[in-house]
């Protein structure tokens with residue numbers, strides 16, 4: 001099966017660019033090709049398709065729409081906490097996001113399959129009946145990953161990193177984790193320190 005965190009990996013292709021702005025790893029078809037191939041193992045039964053995938057602009061648009069739906073539903077999942085600031089003001093409604101996600105999933109439905117070798121234990125796997133286009137298969141796999149993630153236990157551990165300039169979603173790995181990674185915690189502490197210094201100076205001036 002696809003890794004549940006494939007949807008999270010997709011969401012964070014919108015990221016801080018290191019200079020105070022927001023970068024999009026999937027801004028061009030070549031970026032999607034690179035991303036899909038780098039994550040091919042996480043596509044489960046679609047891994048072979050992912051490993052040889054070459055994106056065109058239509059595929060890029062389709063995957064970007066799945067990503068927008070995922071980010072809209074992530075923004076809902078982290079409530080009452082704040083969403084990622086990268087796109088908080090321009091996300092579709094939850095209803096539109098659900099429709100988009102479910103439509104992408106339906107482009108390549110999977111069928112459970114049982115194999116039971118003469119000399120071994122039964123093995124369950126999934127097949128994709130028919131021969132949907134690779135872009136539809138991969139878009140559906142991403143949508144399935146989002147379905148599994150959002151309906152699963154990790155949804156409640158999802159957070160938008162509150163560090164200055166960071167726009168990442170992450171899954172908390174322990175109860176007290178506040179930041180997506182240690183460098184974000186360091187940056188936030190430095191920012192708090194400077195804010196305190198400014199307040200102290202303003203206080204002594206007045």
Ligand SMILES: [Zn+2]
Pocket residue numbers: 161162163166167168179180181184
């Ligand atoms: Zn962060």
